[in-house]
Amino acid sequence: MTGIVTSLLLLILIYIVVAFGKLEAALIALLGAVAALELRLIDQDPAFAAIDWNTIFLLIGMMMVVSVIKRTGMFQYLAIRSAKLAKGNPILIIIFLSGATALLSAFLDNVTTVLVVAPVTILIADSLELDAMPFLVCEVLASNIGGTATLIGDPPNIMIGSAANLSFNDFLTNLSPGVIIVFFVFIGWALLVFRSSLHVRPELKSSIMELDEKKSITDIRLARICLIVFALTITGFILHDTLSLKPATIALTSAALIIFLTRTSIEQVFKDVEWQTIFFFIGLFIVVAAVNEQGVFIILSRKLLDITRGDITLMALAVLWVSAFAAAFVGAVPFVATMIPFLQGIIAQSPQNGFILWWALSLGACLGGNGTLTGAAANMVVAGIARQHGMTLSYRSFLKFGFPVMIISLIVATLYVIVRYLH
Numbered sequence: 001m002t003g004i005v006t007s008l009l010l011l012i013l014i015y016i017v018v019a020f021g022k023l024e025a026a027l028i029a030l031l032g033a034v035a036a037l038e039l040r041l042i043d044q045d046p047a048f049a050a051i052d053w054n055t056i057f058l059l060i061g062m063m064m065v066v067s068v069i070k071r072t073g074m075f076q077y078l079a080i081r082s083a084k085l086a087k088g089n090p091i092l093i094i095i096f097l098s099g100a101t102a103l104l105s106a107f108l109d110n111v112t113t114v115l116v117v118a119p120v121t122i123l124i125a126d127s128l129e130l131d132a133m134p135f136l137v138c139e140v141l142a143s144n145i146g147g148t149a150t151l152i153g154d155p156p157n158i159m160i161g162s163a164a165n166l167s168f169n170d171f172l173t174n175l176s177p178g179v180i181i182v183f184f185v186f187i188g189w190a191l192l193v194f195r196s197s198l199h200v201r202p203e204l205k206s207s208i209m210e211l212d213e214k215k216s217i218t219d220i221r222l223a224r225i226c227l228i229v230f231a232l233t234i235t236g237f238i239l240h241d242t243l244s245l246k247p248a249t250i251a252l253t254s255a256a257l258i259i260f261l262t263r264t265s266i267e268q269v270f271k272d273v274e275w276q277t278i279f280f281f282i283g284l285f286i287v288v289a290a291v292n293e294q295g296v297f298i299i300l301s302r303k304l305l306d307i308t309r310g311d312i313t314l315m316a317l318a319v320l321w322v323s324a325f326a327a328a329f330v331g332a333v334p335f336v337a338t339m340i341p342f343l344q345g346i347i348a349q350s351p352q353n354g355f356i357l358w359w360a361l362s363l364g365a366c367l368g369g370n371g372t373l374t375g376a377a378a379n380m381v382v383a384g385i386a387r388q389h390g391m392t393l394s395y396r397s398f399l400k401f402g403f404p405v406m407i408i409s410l411i412v413a414t415l416y417v418i419v420r421y422l423h
Contacts, residue, residue: 007041007291007325014287019196020194026276028281029080030273036290050289051282054162054248055155059274059281062152062387067272069230070257072223073216075104075116083124088129090198097121102146102183106153106176107234109379110143111274118385126208134194137401140382141370145186145409146162148366149179152237152245154335155185155277156327156365163340164358168237168247174359181365181367182409189408193401214399222262229258277377284337287288292341301305314354315346316360317414323364324410326373328403336365356380356421371406373398 017028036042042050069075083098086092097117104113118136126130144354145156151161151171156320161171190200209359217223236243236250259266308314326335339361347354369376373383373395379402383393 003041003294004035005037007036007287007294008033010039010041011291011338014284022318026184026280026283029287030282032057032094033283033286034141036287042286045287046293049287050292051285052159052162054246055158055300056278056281057248058152058158058162058251059155061248061253061403063109063273064255065230065233065251065258066108067269068262069108069226070116071264072222072226073218074226075188076120076216077213078104079117079120079124080211080216081220083208084211086208087227088128088200088208090128090200091191094135094190094194094198097124097135098138098142098165098187098190099183102142105143105146105378106149107230110147110154110376111381114140114143114378114382115385117345119130119383120384122389123209125266127211128200128204129366130200130393131197132389133386134197136191136382136386136391136393137398140376141186141190141402141405142183142367143378144245144369144376145179145235147362149176152251154366154369156159156332156334157362158247159333159336159340160358160362163344164355166358167241169241171362172218172238175362178363178413178420181416182412185404185408189405201326215269225261226258229261232257252317281333281337284334288337288341291338312356313418316417316422318354319357320360320364321410321414321418323361324368324406327365327368328375328406332365332369332376336361338359339365353421356417359421360417362423364410365414365415367409368400370407371399372407373403375402375406406407 009021014028014032021273034187035045039049070235079097081094085248086096100251101113101117104117117139121139122133125135144154148157149172151157151166151168153171157171158165161168199249226311233250233254236254240247240250255269258264259269308318323339325334325337326332341359343354343357347357373379373393385399388395
């Protein structure tokens, strides 16, 4: 009993410290892992075995691929091209840039996507003498929505896919239809909320048309190589079951190939890898394994089965909504890490239709990132970019826009889950 209480207190403490941002997330996760080992809540061998290396190396591989691609200027090219296709119409610019951001986020890291798109967005808004904030807010919300659609779009999905042995195609076929619906509902909401800010003088529209997107591409040869390797990477993810390869293997192969073909300095690429995120995952896997070792998740899964009387509909909807609020206020990654063994316990006791719980967890955790400023790393990045350009995106102001989007998205996701799986 002492082990159960100690392991739970350790996990809750990590949640609290991460949520309030008093210490670096990676540091608190590693301290928690060390505490779990030192307190003998779990032995070293099972602790290290519990680290999901497929998740770790998939993240590292894709971060390395993105590090090379972003040097080509292709992301900036896409943003400027979208604005020119809109012919300087701010309503169409929001639609196109949000759509481009969502699409990129489905296949790339959300943080990288907003890092390269946001500065160009500010340039476009300044050219039109418009407040850039509505555009930035829409992009980051679209990023979190788009990242929900695929296995590699958001870290929670990578973790879920690895733990449940779900393929890239599983995510694409099960989640992307619902995500597309959520995105279009979100766009309708965004245009309604920001309509008063989207008026521009006709003469200013010409300034957008004068931007030359081709100048964004710093190296044509490099860009072509990156496009080919990236296309092969996505093809590999789609066919990884047929190829009998894990997603991490494909990501690492792509990283090695793109670095070799482009002759990019591997030292520079390693500098772009978010090692804080990697070690946060490693520490968290060990802490969650310690909690699991004490039998906490078996007890909780039995309680949930008793409360819901095994009703898969109630369980799925409970997981969807609880995951979203937990992601918004605690963070998606630590919550999903906790929920995976919990759901594995439930599915083991009630295997019929249990896969629905994985989709509910993914939708809730990823869409919940839009609820608060600290709900997703991309949100904080955009706030930082805004601050560098003299704008303020506070916790309260983000909550005003993001929280309603989260609720609307959850309502749509609930209807999608019911109609597709539970009717």
